[in-house]
Amino acid sequence: MSGVGKAAPWRRSRPASARLVRTAEHHGSSRLKARPARGIARRLGRVGAPVVTEAAPHIPVLLDEVLTALRLGSGPASVIDGTFGAGGYTRAILAADPQNRVLAIDRDPTAIAAGQALVEAEAGRLTLVQGRFGDLDTIARDHGFAEADGVVLDIGVSSMQLDQAERGFSFRHDGPLDMRMERAGESAADLVNEASEAALADVIYHYGEERRARAVARALIEARRRGRIETTAALAEVVAGVVRAEPGSGIHPATRTFQALRIAVNDELGELQRALHAAEHTLRPGGRLAVVTFHSLEDRIVKQFFSARSGRAVAASRHLPMAAQPAPRSFTLATKGPVAAGEAECRANPRARSAKLRAGERTDALAPPPLTALETLASLPETQTRGGRR
Template structure:
């Protein structure tokens, strides 16, 4: 389980926090793990969900792209007599991973975002309150946040910060970054946070750091988090057995919107059209559960990072999977694969 996620709504993002599984009771109620079942924890993190599922008697295939989390998970697996498998990979690759480890499963749980352990480790480069290398990668490969900040065209950078970070002053921030990087490239988190802070400013009523939204946008872009989520939802539809449960915990509006649209699209009753007789109506591949669940006041008081958490869930029907989801389309963004080289 990856706790302590920081979205725009989370004033505590960037600060130190003890790892606390978010919405654990609600997750277990929706997931309903039983002895003999196989559950996929697509975002292992520090293992909060996995431990609880294993203690209910189910087996777990746990996935994480962070090598340090994987190492810790393999140690945990030794304590559960073969009922836990730890896999290094992305949860967007869930279908291939499940096929390699036995086929269809009874449940999938996803906890989307960055973990408190990653935020609290200055050397990972996620925090704008601790100085560290401007990295932000959840895994061990691919372009870093420094690569993005120093090489992305200003217009593309503004789109990343504006859409993924929901930063209202994205254009001004991007132009300030462009002007500064011409003199000296950005390499450290506090250097970037300082430039952003001077542009955005901070009103007495603002509960979050001026760099919060821009750092969020960069982190989501560097790790392709929305794309990973969309791929994972479609993969879950393919690997869940009839009656299998999908449970997703999100921490900001972009993630929640994708999950909401997916479940609404997949749980809508089939409907045809007399105007289009040759087009088969869409099938209902999930039964959506109740509306999004939020943390209780008591949990939010114990763990401030739970304040923005939302849980949505659905139960797989016996209908064949529908494949790619048009409902998951979102604004076109620059690609990490096309990141300009230095001097382009």
């Protein structure tokens, strides 16, 4: 596993010369014709139907489009599901062909435990591993998936995690302020109660794109002088005191702050970068990589990776370090721009409204060395704890 999770990203100090520039992106979305795979999803009852778990139903997002992007249904395939979750994509991939094999990976021990019944039911076709998708190249080699036909990544927190109050991911359910996917290492409560005001402002601004980041950080410092902030409700109350809800948006004032803390605690952007490079080293020529994202920071990283690897011009980004030499054309684009969910899916599953799918097909070009943990850390916003300066 990557060593990044051992030291929280928000505990790093930034070189004095480092200066981060916020960028914005305006783009449209496209629709991917999903006819070849739609039969698979309908046989599974997957279109608009939930995968049932103990906590709550989980609906795989853009399932038809993902199956189409992976080109399943044309023969046996070995596919890596880097974000197993409730198993929605994995089940559909296995159903696409009786000879398909899946290597499914998840950081969350709860997801791994819940998936054991499926492992037994699939009689050797499913290998389920607890680990980080940033290490999928190593995990693939260890389990006989060194030249995979496809890799799918569904980035971010799952509906299952959001709906479990004890996990502390959401302000919708009061619970301990945790947010750790692996339930190990430093929690969101540690960050909120121990980081400096400058560090908190950096995290909330860069990872949550919250304009009121400084005000939120200041309010958190004031609140914790009265006692530790230990619950999601307490955190949401502090944030709501300084961030106003946008009229008619239906978005809770604490949404961006919760997103920022979750990303920082789990090093989600660094993990995504490593996963893209790991997939590049794992796919066979002609294999497909499909990535579903849910906010602009993730989508920007995926877009710039595919643009760089397909030979397109790429603007500089603080989230994706540019190589000194042009990268080989190791991918061709399998989607023209981001693929968005249709209105029917969005009505059935509101979470799908923010989802974007991008996909690429591996060429036979040699891939550059995978990013190391240090390289991804160097490209992300860096902060410092007690008394640090921005």
